Amino acid sequence: MAYETILVETRGKVGLITLNRPQALNALNGQLIGEINQALDGFEADAGIGCVVLTGSEKAFAAGADIKEMQSRSFPGTYLDDKFADWDRIGRRRKPIVAAVAGFALGGGCELAMMCDFIIAADNAKFGQPEINLGVIPGAGGTQRLTKAIGKSKAMDLILTGRMMGAEEAERSGLVARVVPLADLLAETLKAAEAIAAKSLPSVLMAKESVERAFEVTLQEGLRFERRVFASLFATADQKEGMAAFAEKRKPDFRNA
Numbered sequence: 001m002a003y004e005t006i007l008v009e010t011r012g013k014v015g016l017i018t019l020n021r022p023q024a025l026n027a028l029n030g031q032l033i034g035e036i037n038q039a040l041d042g043f044e045a046d047a048g049i050g051c052v053v054l055t056g057s058e059k060a061f062a063a064g065a066d067i068k069e070m071q072s073r074s075f076p077g078t079y080l081d082d083k084f085a086d087w088d089r090i091g092r093r094r095k096p097i098v099a100a101v102a103g104f105a106l107g108g109g110c111e112l113a114m115m116c117d118f119i120i121a122a123d124n125a126k127f128g129q130p131e132i133n134l135g136v137i138p139g140a141g142g143t144q145r146l147t148k149a150i151g152k153s154k155a156m157d158l159i160l161t162g163r164m165m166g167a168e169e170a171e172r173s174g175l176v177a178r179v180v181p182l183a184d185l186l187a188e189t190l191k192a193a194e195a196i197a198a199k200s201l202p203s204v205l206m207a208k209e210s211v212e213r214a215f216e217v218t219l220q221e222g223l224r225f226e227r228r229v230f231a232s233l234f235a236t237a238d239q240k241e242g243m244a245a246f247a248e249k250r251k252p253d254f255r256n257a
């Protein structure tokens, strides 16, 4: 598969996607979103891949949707096209995706990072939803995911003022899982992704689905869902292997079965 706006590699059991439109600070145009989805389709179908890392450059994870592509759009066109349907597919993937964010993650860039399962940020990362400065609002999930991640007050602050938030503030607010020095960003993120990819894939997928439920259903429904999923994992060979390995004081050899 030939890609023009991203680089796609595998590192052992980890799929690595690097956004690669440096001339536009990785502004997210239709082609780039399409290529991310193609790469993710491939990783989802590849039984050898257990986790995906999505990253950008040192200067920009992504500076938002491509403003120049959007600027002449009309209301009916934007509404009827359902422009963000393709973006939504990124947030509905089954395998875990970890965002490694350095530099600007603004507008659609912040929204893309939030579609991932968690974010590891470099100390130079800057997050924000500056759409208000362009006379619009976030349109790829920012008002919803940012509010769920950091709460109403902080989300209102960022979305209504359009200001940027540095990596430390983002970690304090709960938007990012951890902050690492810029030079270590990719290595640390790959290490986390490799650790995930070494687990039993059925349990990883079910853990991800269960955490996502917490955002969608009542506590009681979520607890019942978790209990059923927990019980179902006792039907896997990997549960037997994981617990036997603990008892025998050795590393488990998971077969995703």
Ligand SMILES: CC(C)(O)CC(=O)SCCNC(=O)CCNC(=O)[C@H](O)C(C)(C)COP(=O)(O)OP(=O)(O)OC[C@H]1O[C@@H](n2cnc3c(N)ncnc32)[C@H](O)[C@@H]1OP(=O)(O)O
Residues within 6 Å of the ligand: 023, 024, 025, 027, 028, 063, 064, 065, 066, 067, 068, 104, 106, 107, 108, 109, 111, 130, 131, 134, 137, 138, 139, 140, 142
């Ligand atoms: C998805 C939705 C619906 O939520 C909507 C959105 O995402 S709207 C976009 C939200 N993002 C922004 O408003 C950020 C726009 N960019 C900037 O404010 C600045 O570029 C910056 C603060 C990130 C960086 O500034 P600076 O270092 O001074 O670099 P620039 O010279 O401004 O940019 C370099 C180059 O990249 C182009 N660029 C940057 N961002 C975008 C973008 N979002 N869309 C298109 N192009 C972008 C910029 O125009 C420059 O290119 P040239 O004009 O020099 O060719």
